Amino acid sequence: MDTCIRGTVPKIYTKKGDKGMTSLYNGKRVGKNNYIVHTLGKLDEFNVRIGAIKILLGNETDIYKQLEEVQHNSMRMSSVIATPGSKKIEIKDDLEKKLEDLINYYSSKLPPLRNFVLPGGNETSIRAHFARVQARECERFISGLHEPNPKIQKYFNRMSDYLFVLARWFSKNDDIHK
Secondary structure, three states: OOOOOOOOOOOOOOOOOOOOEEOOOOEEEEEOHHHHHHHEEEEEEEEHHHHHHHHHOOOOHHHHHHHHHHHHHHHHHHHHHHOOOOOOOOOOOOHHHHHHHHHHHHHOOOOOOOOOOOOOOOOOHHHHHHHHHHHHHHHHHHOEEEEEOOHHHHHHHHHHHHHOOOOOOOOHOOOOOO
């Protein structure tokens, strides 16, 4: 079942975008080829990739809960990007630190890296690698925004590292995460 953040969407279709225009969250109309819209699309793809990992995990696992938080953070960051200049939506200061703590935790449980890692291993691992690549793409798009948010940039920079470590974790624990 899909999970909703909050609120109600009265109608799925509005017909307002039929001519190639869309509205940002602040109401400003822009072309669907606008850079902000492309960036939001990349974050949307990222969120789907995280959801694809979650479906392979039990929803009571720590990693499932971590990834659920990642999705909520990503949605909040999308709202910030879609509302240029607004100060109403805040991004917490410690999000990249939380990721660093998780990276350090999982890394401490893994053998040291001695060579490059070829993506693969198992389904959960490869999905984590796909999400890692998507996080890097998000980071590149975010960096190209007119006024990139430094908190969002740092978060996605750490995110790709977190997902890399998770991919290794899933490969190591193949018998648990198939």
